[in-house]
Amino acid sequence: MNEINPNYVYLFDQLDIDFDEVKSCVETGTYEGVGSFTFSTYFDEVVTIELAEGLHRRCLELYKEDTNITFIQGKSTDNLTDVVAHIQHPYLLFLDAHGSGGNTVFDPQVGTYGSPVLEELECVKSNLPSWIIIDDLREFDDPNKNYPSREQIVKKVAELGEYEDPIAVNVGDPDHWLFGIPQWYCFKLS
Numbered sequence: 206m207n208e209i210n211p212n213y214v215y216l217f218d219q220l221d222i223d224f225d226e227v228k229s230c231v232e233t234g235t236y237e238g239v240g241s242f243t244f245s246t247y248f249d250e251v252v253t254i255e256l257a258e259g260l261h262r263r264c265l266e267l268y269k270e271d272t273n274i275t276f277i278q279g280k281s282t283d284n285l286t287d288v289v290a291h292i293q294h295p296y297l298l299f300l301d302a303h304g305s306g307g308n309t310v311f312d313p314q315v316g317t318y319g320s321p322v323l324e325e326l327e328c329v330k331s332n333l334p335s336w337i338i339i340d341d342l343r344e345f346d347d348p349n350k351n352y353p354s355r356e357q358i359v360k361k362v363a364e365l366g367e368y369e370d371p372i373a374v375n376v377g378d379p380d381h382w383l384f385g386i387p388q389w390y391c392f393k394l395s
């Protein structure tokens with residue numbers, strides 16, 4: 206596969222991430238590994254967690270040459286605390302674990318339309334990320350879905366540590382931006 210997601214290239218272009226210092230990336234929700242592979246071109250080390258066994262196995266095969274990506278199968282909230290305890294460098298946390306239809310799965314405790322993002326943030330408090338990026342924020346403000354609100358996310362991040370105000374980043378055609386809600390919220394540790 207080895208495909209780069211241009212949206213993530215655009216995202217990183219908008220942020221002043223010091224890649225000489227922030228050498229690791231932890232991603233929740235691997236899906237087909239395109240994000241993981243894209244991140245592996247920026248970071249020395251990527252660890253990614255996927256709940257769907259089939260998707261996980263496929264990624265192990267697809268990316269077997271990419272030795273700087275570690276694929277973990279399981280629920281993000283069951284694995285994150287241990288994963289971040291073993292991260293030696295300042296790291297970026299990319300939260301993207303949620304049911305997305307097709308061959309994706311979801312944690313029944315969270316539901317088809319929901320995200321474990323608040324619980325995931327709780328898991329990393331013993332080794333705080335230098336950057337936290339929440340993906341697919343547009344889904345979160347949909348009143349018909351069970352995602353936490355942006356306010357809840359900001360509050361949770363503030364409880365974790367001294368993070369700067371979120372940087373909202375958007376991508377694509379502004380005519381199709383839902384209610385002006387950005388695609389990503391990005392928090393930098395002060």
Ligand SMILES: C[S@@+](CC[C@H](N)C(=O)[O-])C[C@H]1O[C@@H](n2cnc3c(N)ncnc32)[C@H](O)[C@@H]1O
Pocket residue numbers: 232233234235236237238239240241254255256257260279280281282301302303304305308309310311312321
């Ligand atoms: C939006 S996709 C991830 C896309 C990927 N990050 C990328 O950039 O290409 C969400 C993925 O999260 C997985 N998922 C859902 N709930 C999860 C959970 N609790 N823990 C880990 N993975 C989960 C789904 O099976 C799906 O593959």
